[in-house]
Amino acid sequence: MVIAQEKLIRLTPKPTITWDKLPDNFKLEEEPVQNTGQPLIAGALRETLELMGYIKPEMLIGGNLGICATVNNELEIKAPDWFYVNSIQELASGCDGVSNRINDRKSYTPNLEGETPAIVMEFLSHKEGEEYSVKRIHPVEKWFFYEQILKVPTYVIFSGETGLLEVYRLQEQRYELELPNFEGKHWIAEMELFLGTWRGEKEGRFGYWLRWWDEGGNLLLWGVERLEEERQRVEQESLRAEQESLRADKLAAYLRSQGINPDEIE
Numbered sequence: 001m002v003i004a005q006e007k008l009i010r011l012t013p014k015p016t017i018t019w020d021k022l023p024d025n026f027k028l029e030e031e032p033v034q035n036t037g038q039p040l041i042a043g044a045l046r047e048t049l050e051l052m053g054y055i056k057p058e059m060l061i062g063g064n065l066g067i068c069a070t071v072n073n074e075l076e077i078k079a080p081d082w083f084y085v086n087s088i089q090e091l092a093s094g095c096d097g098v099s100n101r102i103n104d105r106k107s108y109t110p111n112l113e114g115e116t117p118a119i120v121m122e123f124l125s126h127k128e129g130e131e132y133s134v135k136r137i138h139p140v141e142k143w144f145f146y147e148q149i150l151k152v153p154t155y156v157i158f159s160g161e162t163g164l165l166e167v168y169r170l171q172e173q174r175y176e177l178e179l180p181n182f183e184g185k186h187w188i189a190e191m192e193l194f195l196g197t198w199r200g201e202k203e204g205r206f207g208y209w210l211r212w213w214d215e216g217g218n219l220l221l222w223g224v225e226r227l228e229e230e231r232q233r234v235e236q237e238s239l240r241a242e243q244e245s246l247r248a249d250k251l252a253a254y255l256r257s258q259g260i261n262p263d264e265i266e
Helices: 002-011 037-051 142-150 223-257
Strands: 060-062 066-071 074-078 082-085 119-123 154-158 165-171 174-178 186-188 193-202 205-213
Touching (some): 037 205, 037 223, 142 154, 165 193
Parallel strands (some): 119 154
Antiparallel strands (some): 060 082, 066 074, 165 174, 186 193, 193 205
């Protein structure tokens, strides 16, 4: 199947690609979320980056935002479940003269408005196979769009149900599956972070999640985990203070038993 797809790509003329600004009144189609877990997984990925102070004003990080390109005079729009763009242009000021925030966007057109996404992620849905499709005619499918149109360096496909994580790297204009390291993680050079899977509970959802680790292999914590870590630290400090107080009381009692007033000891 893969060989047949590659042969089809080689035999088909290269598409004509332009990067055109969407009309201000263009209405983007809204696709329903496939399941409630997908936005939770996407939100958790961003939350960690926010808490560690990773996100800069010039970055664009999010999900379900239409990424646009014009292919053979047809507008193509895909909305990855999660994506990261290192640098984009700030939106022009509105009619009231107030500059819009970078993230106040209805869509994003690479090359015209900033860099190509460095990484896109798709979370497997019940529409089997669309994440792997190389369909080239309008509307083109996701794999072809990310690989041949946007040329995104890293394409991630993840199943929140089974924990299957596939990381594809753009090699000689084709995506190649990358094997994880011995810890089951992938080094995302564009972000200088490791990406891997984790199983547990957050926001009432128990299952597999995508998580970030730093270069030293330390798991980057969510907000609730940071609060729990701080609670445990306070409890340990309180316990140590209580133990010190008990030791001091025992010592004072011993000194008194020996006829020594501990209050008079300098």
